[in-house]
Amino acid sequence: MANSSFGRLVLSVAAAGIAALAAISLFNVRGWRALILARVLRVGNPPVVVEAPPGFLPRVPAGFKVSVFARGFQMPRWLATAPDGDIFVADSAAGSVVVLRSAGAPGTALSREVFADHLNLPFGIAFLENFVYVAETNQVVRFAFDPKTSKRLGDAQHIIDLPGLGYHQHWTRSLAFSGDGTKLYVSIGSESNVGIESDPRRAAILVVDPDGKNQRIYACGLRNAVGISVNPQSGQLWAAVNERDDIGDDVPADYFTHVIDGDFYGWPYSYLGRHVDNRVAPRPDLVAKAIVPDLLLGAHVAPLQFVFYEADPFPPQYRHGAFIAEHGSWNRRLRVGYQVVFVPFANGVPSGEPVPFLTGFSPDPREKEVYGRPVGVTVASDGSLLVSDDGGNLIWRVTASH
16 A cells, blocks of 8 residues: 555656646746746857967957057956056955056056955956945955055955856956946846846946945846947946847847836846747746837847047047947857957947957857957057956056058
8 A cells, every 4th residue: 555655646646746847848937938948048158368478469450550558467457547656456356456657658457566465356446535346256445555556555444245157157246336436336247147146236236425325226138338438428338238048049139228217128028128038937927017128239249448649649530439349259150259349339328239349369260269358448548449358367558540
């Protein structure tokens, strides 16, 4: 009798399991069918960074030239130009922020100094008055410093805690101040490729006072807004956003958009407005509110830091436009990204499509081998464009050749 009862129990459990799987498969319960299918069909095509040929330089348009500004980093990522013209670099894998000085000789960083170390995956850097703000993966801190010399004057001061790490490269935390310096924006990526977050601060941009008070969510539904910056012409906050994986080679596009206080940008329930992602439980009320971004950059290009160009040396058509670093795809059959693109602006909004500017890092998009991966961009005090490359672990400098 006991064996017979046990056998019936096993059969009942098996039947229940089969019924549950059938229901998930048939009705896509809470998005599980679509999620499992997407993972099974995932395209895994990560790059292999190889040493570039002797004498390699990235390509730039006619009228520009490229040189190496600085070498010898473990993982150079976010770049920021200090008030005195020094260049701050988040060397994330080293856990440090490094200051580069040209010592009056433009073109090459002649000296470097560790500004802060023993940090937990530092990324975003921003300046306000006598402070340097640094975003680690799990917190924002600030350091008192001398804006005239970039010398640190004190230990780290805690500003806010943040949820740490995240899906793939979603450990980055980016910073930007409002034009009047009264608000600090902090971007935080999602914990998963696509899923409903338990922490509402994820896949969002926070806004907080410079002293850490009055923290709130500024905008949400932004899967991973790695690049954030305020447009100096319009005063609006802009973001370069990495969209989700495992839908297809060309869907959905990563994007570049201005960000409105209180708005929702789709993730995880939809993308690019009202295109529903059926891998999560539906929320038609939120999908109906999802904002369509300003400019599509292409699927899986992985836009990271960007900078608005307000200097004089580049030709006039570059004034007020944005340079965006694209880290490059890892889950697409033909490689895309691996470049810096330029987006022209007029009256505070994009006036054209993104145009390749710094290229040549992916010699053959059908192959895995790449020479570098752009991450950070900043405009130096002399108007040159600096680009960090965490594949080659160096910083490139682009100047107008005239």
